[in-house]
Amino acid sequence: MGNSIDIRAKRVVITGMSAITPFGIGVDTLWENLVNGRSAIRILSGFDAYDYPIKIGGQVPTINYEEYLPDLNLNKIDPSTHLVLTTAGMALKKAGLDLKEEKFIPTIFGSGFGPIASHEEGYSVYFLKGWRKGSPQTIPKGMYNNPASMTSIYYKLTGANHMIASACASGASAIGQAYHMIKFGTAKQVLTGGLDRPLTPSMFSAWIMMRVLSNNPDPQRACRPFDKNRNGLILSEGSAMLLLEDLESAKERNAKIYGEIIGYGASSDAFHIAQPNFSGEALAIKKALEDANLKPEDVDYINAHGTSTVMNDKTETKAIKEALKDHSYKIPISSNKSMLGHSMGASGAIEAIATILTINNSIIPPTINYETLDPECDLDYVPNSARKHPIEIALSNSFAFGGNNSVLIFKKYEGGK
């Protein structure tokens, strides 16, 4: 048989997790804040919001990256890659892997905008000072694959390094692709996740012009998914990484297993570049259930996309009802974005980790700022306080501009089974 690929589907487990979110560094910090229903949204600092009518967002706190990446010249790396290299290192360490040794691990990351700050910087020099002042680093620093490539180089990971762009679903799409790589035997371990840092002056202004951001000036209360008075999303930033692993490989090396991925469904609305469509979203949920060989009744919880825009939340509600039928009224659904804001490509990965922690702790983080019932959003959104609830199987929805829908299904991992 030699090294030929074994075509039997493999079970895919999570053996490493890390996150940098607007709550700070680490998975424990993320969980503690989510379960206590705290908002990470603040008045923006660090860049001049000029006369922007919206001044709130979810920024990651100032981090001394030198501490995590002591041997790198950080000025030469895009700020999004600072985040990624740090979270990647933490995830690999958490998985018990030697950071110095070369390993065949693909790096499959999702991002809506990639190293956008370097683009902004490059264009700014070009337009203000002329082309002769452009830096030779503009291309390597700003190319879209930089975060995955730098991670591969820095940690000596010799599997394919790819970036996946499916806007706000990018993190979940990347995890889905990584899950397939392990399931179908092309890798035993994959480092995957998502990242985005869209809080740059020009990118933020472009979001304002699109009129999808909430203009509620109260940072803590502006994000209110599924509430009748919701009026837009809150832009935020972050990065989260997971090490996915073939169950047999994880068992062989006695790795700690945090959970299992048993399904992935993806679809395209084939409808509109920005407007969501419930049937496309429902199709992704159905495809994920098919992949996991589950019935709607098997689902215990949904980590919603729940952005707090008028359109998303009512469309997502309709999609859940379309896919899960009557069962959709019987299960809790909550939005982590009510507390974290929308970190674009990072959100699917952060929410994947939050879903695993929700399963393992049997506690559902709430949807905060929920006050008024919207007749078009009539499911159980776990309003305002966390709820104890046993969960075996959970869905995590990510729906995006471009009609991208990615749905992951996680299952509680019980040792030995």
Added chain:
Amino acid sequence: MTREEIKSKLKDIFSSVRTKKLDIEIKEDSGIVEDLYLDSLERVEMLFEIETAFSISISDDEAREFKTVKDIIDSIQSKVKS
């Protein structure tokens, strides 16, 4: 501008263009590739930084002849003087 002044500026430029931090002693006979460990992209960036810092211009043909720190200092000195 003295050779020492140029060398001191160059030292800052070499550190700023290198992705990995390295503490390297810079001498006039240090080889750009073998002693300073500057890869091809870092050398391109180095030229850009030298042109900016000293307000001079270095052609691709000239740059190809740079083997040691001495070659760079000679070139800078000749241009800054003239």
